[in-house]
Amino acid sequence: MDEYLASHLDGLRGQNLFRELRRVDSPQSSRIQMEGRTFVNFSSNDYLGLANHAVLKEAGIKAIEEFGAGAGASRLVCGSLAPFHELEETIAAFKKTEGALAFSTGYAAAVGTICALLDTRDVIVLDKLVHASIVDAAKLCGATLRIFAHNDLNELEARLKWAANRQSRALIVTESIFSMDGDAAPLRDIVALKEKFGAWLMVDEAHATGVRGHGGRGLADELGVAGAIELQMGTLGKALGAGGGYLCGSRTLIDFLVNRARSFIFSTAPVPAAAAAATAAIGLVESDDGAARRERLWKRIAEARQAIQRFGRLGESGSRETSGAIFPMICGDEAAALAAAAALRERNIYVPAIRFPAVARGKARLRITVTAEHTPEDIQALADALKAAGKIF
Numbered sequence: 001m002d003e004y005l006a007s008h009l010d011g012l013r014g015q016n017l018f019r020e021l022r023r024v025d026s027p028q029s030s031r032i033q034m035e036g037r038t039f040v041n042f043s044s045n046d047y048l049g050l051a052n053h054a055v056l057k058e059a060g061i062k063a064i065e066e067f068g069a070g071a072g073a074s075r076l077v078c079g080s081l082a083p084f085h086e087l088e089e090t091i092a093a094f095k096k097t098e099g100a101l102a103f104s105t106g107y108a109a110a111v112g113t114i115c116a117l118l119d120t121r122d123v124i125v126l127d128k129l130v131h132a133s134i135v136d137a138a139k140l141c142g143a144t145l146r147i148f149a150h151n152d153l154n155e156l157e158a159r160l161k162w163a164a165n166r167q168s169r170a171l172i173v174t175e176s177i178f179s180m181d182g183d184a185a186p187l188r189d190i191v192a193l194k195e196k197f198g199a200w201l202m203v204d205e206a207h208a209t210g211v212r213g214h215g216g217r218g219l220a221d222e223l224g225v226a227g228a229i230e231l232q233m234g235t236l237g238k239a240l241g242a243g244g245g246y247l248c249g250s251r252t253l254i255d256f257l258v259n260r261a262r263s264f265i266f267s268t269a270p271v272p273a274a275a276a277a278a279t280a281a282i283g284l285v286e287s288d289d290g291a292a293r294r295e296r297l298w299k300r301i302a303e304a305r306q307a308i309q310r311f312g313r314l315g316e317s318g319s320r321e322t323s324g325a326i327f328p329m330i331c332g333d334e335a336a337a338l339a340a341a342a343a344l345r346e347r348n349i350y351v352p353a354i355r356f357p358a359v360a361r362g363k364a365r366l367r368i369t370v371t372a373e374h375t376p377e378d379i380q381a382l383a384d385a386l387k388a389a390g391k392i393f
């Protein structure tokens with residue numbers, strides 16, 4: 001077996017697609033330690049700097065003391081620990097939905113929800129750039145898969161028309177802020193199309209929750225369309241600084257998922273500490289501290305945009321406005337992206353080279369993310385490093 005696997009890995013190395021884990025000997029924050037060196041970290045999705053926040057850590061420790069380290073079984077089997085109920089009530093109140101269900105990860109939320117809702121009679125319509133968890137769910141659920149070009153409303157309408165002619169139920173899935181390009185979906189127009197064709201809509205707010213909208217509720221809230229979206233999904237592991245995934249919507253939807261979402265039913269509940277930390281995070285995100293963190297984050301985003309635009313191409317359509325904390329610097333060639341990331345590491349800046357299959361082949365990029373924990377000096381250090389490494393871009 002190892003011989004077979006090694007030849008596969010050699011193939012990946014030959015295409016500059018080999019990946020390695022880099023051990024970090026510090027918490028996730030704007031600074032990380034690797035191999036005895038300290039890097040300014042522009043790679044994390046911990047946009048508000050909550051992953052290492054005292055309030056989350058205390059909530060996690062308290063939950064361990066009260067409820068132990070592990071959950072024991074699936075919540076349907078051995079009873080459902082109080083921290084999960086507190087978390088779900090908090091998420092539903094935060095997102096202003098009737099209910100919410102917590103999953104062990106965002107990935108599990110996507111797979112569990114989509115596979116519970118759809119089968120071979122249905123059509124699933126995806127934006128070309130949706131996250132792998134949604135692509136995997138779409139393949140697994142057995143529905144007919146239709147893709148529309150990224151944020152292309154004409155193509156979306158054509159796909160919905162096609163599904164309506166077939167008299168199939170259609171579910172549209174998109175992200176609000178796209179994970180690898182950082183741009184926003186035209187959610188108001190998508191909602192109008194969904195209503196025109198009677199389709200269902202699922203929006204993944206993984207990179208908008210905590211960052212966009214009043215109190216950090218997300219982009220759907222900011223655009224005033226949250227109430228029209230049947231399925232609002234997200235993760236507790238990015239701006240919320242903890243771990244886990246959620247799905248919110250109607251009470252009936254949540255009851256249905258408890259009965260039908262296999263990634264929820266057939267999986268041990270997450271550790272209670274994760275739920276308690278996420279509950280604390282939502283409280284923090286909605287508080288004055290959360291608002292101050294968002295304000296700092298948006299200052300850093302503006303500074304980073306200025307710095308980065310001078311050195312590279314932002315996203316597929318060039319230097320457009322970034323809608324959140326994600327700045328893709330398109331390198332194209334996989335080797336070029338690796339070389340650029342290595343050049344920045346030489347200057348103590350840690351940025352990941354994102355390559356296939358996270359993005360299409362030939363669309364490799366540096367993915368720079370800024371957080372509320374970065375200082376103006378950090379952004380300047382990034383700009384200086386990009387300038388010094390400039391010949392690569």
Ligand SMILES: *Cc1c(COP(=O)(O)O)cnc(C)c1O
Pocket residue numbers: 105106107108110131133175179204206207234235236237244245
């Ligand atoms: C990270 C991510 C997920 C998965 O969430 P996890 O909690 O990390 O499993 C889903 N969708 C998008 C857009 C993501 O970026």
